[in-house]
Amino acid sequence: MRLRHCLGLALAAAASTPFAALAADTIKIGFPMPLSGPTAVYGEPILKGAQMAVDEINAKGGVLGRKLELIARDSKANADEAVRLARELIIKDSVDFLAGTLTSAEAPAVSTIARENKIVFVAPTAKTMKLTASENLHPYIFRVASNTMIEGRTSASIVAKWTDVKRVATIAPDYAYGRDAVAAFVDYLKKLRPDIQIVDQQWPKLGEPDFTPFITAQMSQKPDAVMCDVFGGDFVSLAKQAAPLGYFKAINYKLIDGGEVGTVDEAQALGGDYPYGIWSDSYDPVVWAGSNEPADHKAYEDHLKAFMKSDYGSGWAIVGYQSIQALAAGIAKAGSTDSDKVSAALKGLTFDTPVGKRTFNPNTQETEAGEYWAQIIKDATHPFAVMKEPTYMDPQPLLN
Amino acid sequence: MNISSLFSQFMGGLTAAMFLFLIASGLSLIFGVLRVLNFAHGSFYMLGAYIAWQVVHWAQPSGAAFWLAALGAALGVAILGGVIERLLFRFLYGREELYQLLFTYALVLILGDAAKIIWGTDQLSVSRPAILNGGFEVLGTTVPYYNLFIILIGPAIALGVWLMLTRTSLGRMVRAAALDREMLDALGANVGWLYTGMFMLSAALAGLAGALVTPIQSIVPGMDVEIIVQAFIVVVIGGLGSFWGTFWGSMLYGQVLSFGILIFPGFSLFSVFALMTVILIVRPWGLFGKPIR
Numbered sequence A: 001m002r003l004r005h006c007l008g009l010a011l012a013a014a015a016s017t018p019f020a021a022l023a024a025d026t027i028k029i030g031f032p033m034p035l036s037g038p039t040a041v042y043g044e045p046i047l048k049g050a051q052m053a054v055d056e057i058n059a060k061g062g063v064l065g066r067k068l069e070l071i072a073r074d075s076k077a078n079a080d081e082a083v084r085l086a087r088e089l090i091i092k093d094s095v096d097f098l099a100g101t102l103t104s105a106e107a108p109a110v111s112t113i114a115r116e117n118k119i120v121f122v123a124p125t126a127k128t129m130k131l132t133a134s135e136n137l138h139p140y141i142f143r144v145a146s147n148t149m150i151e152g153r154t155s156a157s158i159v160a161k162w163t164d165v166k167r168v169a170t171i172a173p174d175y176a177y178g179r180d181a182v183a184a185f186v187d188y189l190k191k192l193r194p195d196i197q198i199v200d201q202q203w204p205k206l207g208e209p210d211f212t213p214f215i216t217a218q219m220s221q222k223p224d225a226v227m228c229d230v231f232g233g234d235f236v237s238l239a240k241q242a243a244p245l246g247y248f249k250a251i252n253y254k255l256i257d258g259g260e261v262g263t264v265d266e267a268q269a270l271g272g273d274y275p276y277g278i279w280s281d282s283y284d285p286v287v288w289a290g291s292n293e294p295a296d297h298k299a300y301e302d303h304l305k306a307f308m309k310s311d312y313g314s315g316w317a318i319v320g321y322q323s324i325q326a327l328a329a330g331i332a333k334a335g336s337t338d339s340d341k342v343s344a345a346l347k348g349l350t351f352d353t354p355v356g357k358r359t360f361n362p363n364t365q366e367t368e369a370g371e372y373w374a375q376i377i378k379d380a381t382h383p384f385a386v387m388k389e390p391t392y393m394d395p396q397p398l399l400n
Numbered sequence B: 001m002n003i004s005s006l007f008s009q010f011m012g013g014l015t016a017a018m019f020l021f022l023i024a025s026g027l028s029l030i031f032g033v034l035r036v037l038n039f040a041h042g043s044f045y046m047l048g049a050y051i052a053w054q055v056v057h058w059a060q061p062s063g064a065a066f067w068l069a070a071l072g073a074a075l076g077v078a079i080l081g082g083v084i085e086r087l088l089f090r091f092l093y094g095r096e097e098l099y100q101l102l103f104t105y106a107l108v109l110i111l112g113d114a115a116k117i118i119w120g121t122d123q124l125s126v127s128r129p130a131i132l133n134g135g136f137e138v139l140g141t142t143v144p145y146y147n148l149f150i151i152l153i154g155p156a157i158a159l160g161v162w163l164m165l166t167r168t169s170l171g172r173m174v175r176a177a178a179l180d181r182e183m184l185d186a187l188g189a190n191v192g193w194l195y196t197g198m199f200m201l202s203a204a205l206a207g208l209a210g211a212l213v214t215p216i217q218s219i220v221p222g223m224d225v226e227i228i229v230q231a232f233i234v235v236v237i238g239g240l241g242s243f244w245g246t247f248w249g250s251m252l253y254g255q256v257l258s259f260g261i262l263i264f265p266g267f268s269l270f271s272v273f274a275l276m277t278v279i280l281i282v283r284p285w286g287l288f289g290k291p292i293r
Helices: A002-016 A019-024 A040-059 A079-091 A106-117 A148-159 A176-192 A212-219 A232-245 A264-273 A297-308 A317-334 A339-346 B003-034 B041-059 B065-087 B097-119 B145-167 B169-179 B181-186 B191-213 B223-238 B243-263 B270-282
Strands: A027-033 A068-074 A097-099 A121-123 A141-143 A167-171 A197-202 A225-228 A255-257 A279-282 A372-377 A386-392 B135-138 B141-144
Touching: A027 A040, A027 A079, A027 A317, A040 A068, A040 A232, A040 A297, A040 A317, A068 A079, A068 A317, A079 A097, A079 A106, A097 A106, A097 A317, A106 A121, A106 A141, A121 A317, A148 A176, A148 A225, A148 A255, A148 A279, A167 A176, A167 A212, A176 A197, A197 A212, A212 A232, A212 B003, A212 B243, A232 A264, A232 B141, A232 B145, A279 A386, A297 A317, A317 A339, B003 B041, B003 B141, B003 B145, B003 B169, B003 B191, B003 B223, B003 B243, B041 B065, B041 B097, B041 B191, B041 B223, B065 B191, B097 B223, B135 B145, B141 B145, B145 B169, B145 B191, B145 B243, B169 B181, B169 B191, B181 B191, B223 B243, B223 B270, B243 B270
Parallel strands: A027 A068, A027 A097, A097 A121, A121 A141, A167 A197, A167 A225, A225 A255, A255 A279
Antiparallel strands: A279 A372, A372 A386, B135 B141
16 A cells, blocks of 8 residues: 555656656745636736746745745635635645735635644735734734725825815725724824814725715715725726716815725726826836836836736736745745744844835734825826826834 | 705716616516526626727727627627527526526626636726716706716616517517417417527627626626626516516615615615615515515
């Protein structure tokens, strides 16, 4: 029996050389990510970014002399599915680490699996405060994404500078992310500008196709600025329905959206229908209509465009890319793939990314990343809206 | 709460209602005649949107691109519907609802993946046709021309289908088929092709709705499932298989949704589901349906 088993293994190895030798000692990273359904618009480019980082690191000889191997699975943006996949990746594929998940529903769920199995898990996009709140924090969870507190407070600090604004309304998707970000925004804005009144709050569901009734209800309260957290395909729908109703004009384009609608992905989808003049953010503006492009960004972007076979790449790839960079830096510093050692190494670690250095706060285990914020304008050199002088808003002064 | 804001809320509800009617009417027609609950109806709607985007993409910058796209989407989806009916659907007639639901759900997954393979996962969008850009002022509210166009096209299609069903010999056959398929067959009518025709009409309505929605909504994977749930609610409220029931069901749904948002802004989904619950308790067969004995 044993002999036959060995023979079988030998045959399998022979059949798959030269990869067999390589596969045996790769460092495996499990990557559950929505690759189907409405959220695949984010999942696909984030996976591409992660894969590109893996390829780049492997081309330079890998980490600790071992190659990285990314094992992607479709989480369908469903927390139960993400948990099932995370378990399967650990048990069947014996992954060394987990990275990925998209939504604020998936990431906290997978985090509990990482805790159970004592495996480091790096979350690229989930912004909910719950993920690293003290009662949920454990040594194996690390967040590369920004969070809802940073997003809400940054929005508030920008709106606070609009001196003639007195009546602010909010509209955000009705789940953890939208609710948390709006709460952080309202709270901080009241501190900065006690004279401002919150006149209306709308909560369309995630994936809402028809925003018209929300928009007309909001307009009837006559706000003079809006904090909007609707993002992705939902923002495309909102913008196209709101513009002919005169919504943006009525608030003089004083709308701020912390849901990364400044990305090139969003701008391309909306084309000429983009409500030029609003404010938004992006992890990576991709197109830099200004002079402050970080030195490493151009090379990264050129590589990404070739890798994605796309003219403009994506503003989302960067978070996948950064997650792998973080893990690789942690493994290198630890000199081991043991999760306890890597976890210790990641706490307080500073690593390079194409948009500047990031550091994991040893207490919260997140990078407390800010984002690039700007007014979104029409630009003659591109067939879509771009961010005007994207500025990295450092969250540190806002977090006290 | 002034007249202007009530009116704009009403118009918003009316637009939503007419969109829903375009989609739900096909669903209701198929259930009324073929007695099949077609869960894949939302997929036809989604394919209509993708085909419209594709045609606009090819035909740009022609001013007629959008109208070509609407026509192309209705025709394209009708043909696809015809093929699916001839090759697959016909084996479902008379089966238990559970099998129909499972089968049509499988179609949802297959068509959804097919769309993903062809058009990818990016959010796509189509610009409004130039002639329907902008809007006009009524009672201090801006009504976009495009919304007005949708508000007019809904009743036009309702009237057209109703005239077809009640005033033509084809309509008589359709109604006869709904009542007693075997008897109609025995009388020498070609019920097989009649069913195919009805299925194609229903698919064309879904495809057209998909095309008409592209200027105001993003085209994303998952829009199929999103819409089918709403369409089912409308059909249930109106009464399964009742054509006018679907029309008034859509109207009620649109207004309850719209004013619900104005009155309870924190619970946007609450009002329509409350409406459905009340109707299912008080009149389980829907507003215009007939109780099943």
